[in-house]
Amino acid sequence: MNHHDDDRLDFLPWLFEAEATEEQRAAQRERQRLLTAAGTAEIGERCYVSARAAVHPDRLRLGEGSYVAAHAYLTGTLTTGADCTFNPFTTVRGTVTLGEAVRIGAHTSLLGFNHSTAPERRIHQQATTSRGITIGDDVWIGSQVVILDGVTIGDHCVIGAGAVVTRDVPDWAMVGGNPARFIRDRRDRDGKRRSAAGGGGxxxxxxxxxxxxxxxxxxxxxxxxxxxxxxxxxxxxxxxxxxxxxxxxxxxxxxxxxxxxxxxxxxxxxxxxxxxxxxxxxxxxxxxxxxxxxxxxxxxxxxxxxxxxxxxxxxxxxxxxxxxxxxxxxxxxxxxxxxxxxxxxxxxxxxxxxxxxxxxxxxxxxxxxxxxxxxxxxxxxxxxxxxxxxxxxxxxxxxxxxxxxxxxxxxxxxxxxxxxxxxxxxxxxxxxxxxxxxxxxxxxxxxxxxxxxxxxxxxxxxxxxxxxxxxxxxxxxxxxxxxxxxxxxxxxxxxxxxxxxxxxxxxxxxxxxxxxxxxxxxxxxxxxxxxxxxxxxxxxxxxxxxxxxxxxxxxxxxxxxxx
Structure with a gap:
């Protein structure tokens, strides 16, 4: 195993704490220093931000123990709790707030903004709006998911790979599909479907x-x-x-x-x-x-x-x-x-x-x-x-x-x-x-x-x-x-x-x-x-x-x- 392989840690950033060399740690400190120098970013302890990620936020607060992998694209206003992950090719735009322990799969898009669609203007001339996306604690978002502006996802949820989430998701819900639909309550271990909003059945x-x-x-x-x-x-x-x-x-x-x-x-x-x-x-x-x-x-x-x-x-x-x-x-x-x-x-x-x-x-x-x-x-x-x-x-x-x-x-x-x-x-x-x-x-x-x-x-x-x-x-x-x-x-x-x-x-x-x-x-x-x-x-x-x-x-x- 080559612990000096920068490419490997960019795509597997969870290995950084255990395997990075001192040279790699110094490079990461410099990377974070440059990101925070303008005063618009705060990065907690034990974080990793790949040099191959495009991180250009208006405001960024990255909770401790969080990481951003290669080719992630982060803009707008992003706030996360501790232990959040942005896997390769994740896109986050607009206003997005994450709780703690949110895992985001590769190629997923969190789009906390939208274009207006007035017919008298071309799309590139339209104004944009942002209601924001809010995600609770302990949430797993699979690969190639799309979450649209205005959505709130509760605590302890699982969003299945490829889902398109257009409306709010209650606590403990497992959802999937396009548009995303309720599958079952995550707490339901025996396979019987229950209401994730508190009304059983x-x-x-x-x-x-x-x-x-x-x-x-x-x-x-x-x-x-x-x-x-x-x-x-x-x-x-x-x-x-x-x-x-x-x-x-x-x-x-x-x-x-x-x-x-x-x-x-x-x-x-x-x-x-x-x-x-x-x-x-x-x-x-x-x-x-x-x-x-x-x-x-x-x-x-x-x-x-x-x-x-x-x-x-x-x-x-x-x-x-x-x-x-x-x-x-x-x-x-x-x-x-x-x-x-x-x-x-x-x-x-x-x-x-x-x-x-x-x-x-x-x-x-x-x-x-x-x-x-x-x-x-x-x-x-x-x-x-x-x-x-x-x-x-x-x-x-x-x-x-x-x-x-x-x-x-x-x-x-x-x-x-x-x-x-x-x-x-x-x-x-x-x-x-x-x-x-x-x-x-x-x-x-x-x-x-x-x-x-x-x-x-x-x-x-x-x-x-x-x-x-x-x-x-x-x-x-x-x-x-x-x-x-x-x-x-x-x-x-x-x-x-x-x-x-x-x-x-x-x-x-x-x-x-x-x-x-x-x-x-x-x-x-x-x-x-x-x-x-x-x-x-x-x-x-x-x-x-x-x-x-x-x-x-x-x-x-x-x-x-x-x-």
Missing amino acids: REERLTRFADTARAQAPGILERAWDGAAYRDRPGAEPTVRAHCDAIEIADLLLDAAPAQLPAERHVALLRALQDPATGLVPEKGGPLPAPDPDGFVDDGAALYHILSVGYALDLLGGSFEHPVRAVGGLSAARLLERLANQPWDERAWHAGSWVDAVATAAHWNLTLGTEPAGPGALEALFGWLLTRADPRTGMWGGTRPDQGKLQLVNGYYRLTRGSFAQFGVPVPHPERVIDTVLDHARDPRWFGPGRDNACYVLDVAHPLWLAGRQSTHRAEEIRRWAGAQLDRTLELWHPGQGFGFGPTPEGGGPGRAPGLQGTEMWLAIVWLLADLTGQADLLGYRPRGVHRPDPARTGPAAWAPRR
Whole structure:
């Protein structure tokens, strides 16, 4: 054995402490001195950094007993605990934080940054963003793994060779594949799969739930059909929303239109409901609410139908026949006046739902190739929202002594759903949003066994999901809350009937009886909760309608009408 073989130690740096000559040790000390001379790097005791590695960080802190092998490529801000290893050809870029005893296999990439993708610029001209990657203690990352920006990996995890990790991984999980999926709990020695997020058997139950929901979906839709129209449940009156909920459920679980009518007939029926003069959709058999002088309305089913009918048509490959003229003619000045006059302090949910309807109407107008609203109105909307968000809560509006943060958080969901989430614009103050929502989720008046209301749970799950795309703040706490809520939610399914909406202490919603509205909403909630626990892939579906997690548009560049 040739202990003077520098090449050998560059590729087998764990041998350095035992086998290096004094000459090699002196060379390593000089290498580390040069790296730390600028004051941007700290290297602990018993570390080794190969001279063949490209180490060009903005900031580097290498914990004691760590090593960097030949041809590793390290840039950005990297912090490690003790006993971490970067094997040959490892790439680490952006903001990356490792705990202690993290082993990274050869040819693995930790990419703690991302490019923007606005269509009006070439990729090389795009700005970059960085949410960062965080990895816990005692983690083995195999060879040729790719970990993407924004991911948090818990303690004691194993990431299988070749995995592409796109979402958080809970403590003790063993994952693999592209995208990476849960395989088993590392503590499970007898081969039985358990939940790594604390809900034993959740993986099997999620898979079984999705299979059951698909198998029973045709019967649930037929149960709601009276031969001419859809009702939320037997005995209820036919409604526009029930028809839209049926389309959403069929798309989500069956990837088809509801079988009671041909797809083109569904489209024709929904399009015929739209009032050509205003572009709004009244309730079946009812009049439109009286418009204000500017042509728009402030409340009622007509506002929600902008969402439900628009997305039902979109899922069927159709669209509104007419633009939503009530928004198309809304000037920037009038929009700002309406925003300022919304009841933010007392009825934040009402205000948020109004913003949701306006922004969604603008989205459909853009889809039809018309102006979204009056000149500059859409820009004015986002400008007002960005400058009026409360930096203490990250939200718009106030709390009420009799309700706590219920109006505030529920209004936040509706507002951001139609604006920031739908248009792909980052929300302001994401860490404060997470703090506010988690505090609200502990309020026993609205949450806990027997209090599972689809509206209230959705209005917590979506903001946590949305803000969590921008920040890893309290990520483990979010994962625990989502796991506990998911375990409880899976027990709410009524065989052959779907989900009930749940208790409605404020008098809204259809109540506990299973029906289309509860089923549509809870299916979306299950996906959001499962994604927060890193298990959504087990469901085999992803919402694409009103409760879609992905933006329908991306930023101001997409605000021009399609001609």
